Amino acid sequence: MSDLEQTAGTPGPKKINVHHLTRVEGHGNIVAEIGTDGQVEACRWEVPEAPRFFEAMLLGKHFSDVHQITSRICGICSIGHQLASLQATEDAMGIRPSIQTVALRKLALHAENLQSHLLHVAYLVLPDLFGVGSVIPLASTHKNELKTLISLHRMANEFSRVVCGRTTHPQRLVPGGFAKLPTVKDLETLRRDLKDSLSGLQTAVDVLASVAGAIPAFTRPTEYVGLVSPAEYALLHGHISTSLDQTRPAGHYRDVTNEYMVRQSTAKWTKNKMGSLMVGALARFNLNHAYLTPRAKAAAKALGLSAPCHNPYMISVAQLVECVHSVEDSLALVDGLVARGIKAEARMDIRPRAGKGVGTVEVPRGLLIHAYEYDDQGRIVDADCVIPTNQNHGNIQKDMDALIPDLRDLTEAEIELRLSMLVRAYDPCISCSTHFIDIRGGGGRGSMVRFVHPN
């Protein structure tokens, strides 16, 4: 450390090489080099994750298995992948789920946003703001606060379990509806837990507010992309909107995402009107803040978050605001379901038909898109998934480019921390982001798949 401190206040040379950044999902590297006279010689966000080729693996698969396969793209947002996948399949097959199914799916999405956001804010980001390397030391220095955060996270997991049957890779969600339903009694217990969590969330807001001074003040306006709806804070359904461009129906997602590839990353990058774009909690907050519930608006105010916010380090703050929103909106959804009673619905008899479908869902890290083309046997001939972290990679790089000249007089350790915190703020889900496909053409790629025993 003392060696590093000696470089403070001096221009260079400095080298930052973070190999496999910690406290993020998946593998990413940060490389930065500052020359002797302070000029930036290199600044790269690299994704060396092993490619997994999910879109290719989907070719030829039957619609009844697809949401279970895509769930395995990510353990943290397995519910979100299922929801986007089911939407795409239902869109292609012309299926309209019931009001009860839609309400339960909204609950499933809230549950996942809660567990993912709380995991990120409490376990992955707070240690930076408290100046420690992990959440473990906080067990001795901030025992009560940590206990509250852990109980919130446990509540969110239990919430997922009650609605989906399991917290990770759930089994109840199927095309057309639910294979198994929660009971009214389950929902009443859930309502009590959700109500009880409001005071814990207030504690979480207070804890974050107490260390908000450690959040770096850095701003770089960018293009914010997310779903919008005239009826609500859009999460499960909506049109694709951006802060700089027109709103489009979900089927036109390619006009916004524009994926392209770079050598330093096995994950694809995206851009639209500017050199990069941002999806996720802060993008949603900037686009949809007017639709937040009253307590969520109060939390935003208490945390100093107001729209438009151009500081990417504030993504974690927006995530906590969304947690409050999710709990309040879930309470309303549960009340509605309990008032109507849970009705057993027969498993939908789905006759496959050839067609294309698109599913768009706001998952914890932002806009997730699944698009499939099916043959008349209900097997996939083309699949495209656009992952939130993919859309953010370019923005992370541009933020680093803009930030690093301001950091050049800091020590190597401080620069490394500041850049690591920036990437962590985005909550990148790198495993998700590394298998996504090039969209050119179309044209019979499915026919190239080799099946050993066709039917």
Next chain:
Amino acid sequence: MASKPRIAFFDFAGCEGDQLQVANLEERLLDLLEHVEVVNFREVMTERSDDYDIAFVEGSITTPADIDRIKGIRKRAKILVALGACATIGGVNCMKNFMDESVYRTHVYGPMARAYETIPARPVSAVVPVDAEIHGCPIDKEEFLRVTKELLLGRTPWLPDYPVCMECKAAGNICRYELGRPCLGIITRAGCGAVCVTEGAHCWGCRGLAPHANLDAAKYVMIDRGGFSRRQVQDLLRFYNGYTSAPL
């Protein structure tokens, strides 16, 4: 082993859902920390050390660099535990093994098809010796605690050697075949409590084949008695169990 064994977590190609299950132990993770020292867990901590006794490894081996990395981990660890379906049996990543490499490369990366390294997906045990396995997709956190305890006590962790059907009956589920649906519970290693069937789905086979599983009999049940097409049966067998010498 030292009085407080040092444990480490590593991940290869996978969804990190198994490490998430460990994080989801919540307060009980803190209890576990009274008995072990976590020295490497990239997903939740910044400090890291290469000096560890037990290595928990998640994910499949899918690149040449992975092979070198897992060999290094094997060298340093006294005990290596494969964590979850991708690490124990290859898991969903092996679906690509049945496709032409040029097809999946081109489908995903187009003109950059050759820019990124990839080899057929395989479980950890196909590359280095593995001392213990915790099955499932994702792993069951109770089983993780049990196996870890057994390892800390110096015992060989116990694995069920009977199929999921045993637990499915105990759970009181209606057999999927009675409902006209396919299911791999007949040949899959138990230990999950038949969670997928209980939650309305069927067994996908994520815990691998039970010892002495009779694949021929299973195919007879599925194709001749159940009336499912060879393609349906093949899809199900290849969902998780693609890395095997058995004809799927």
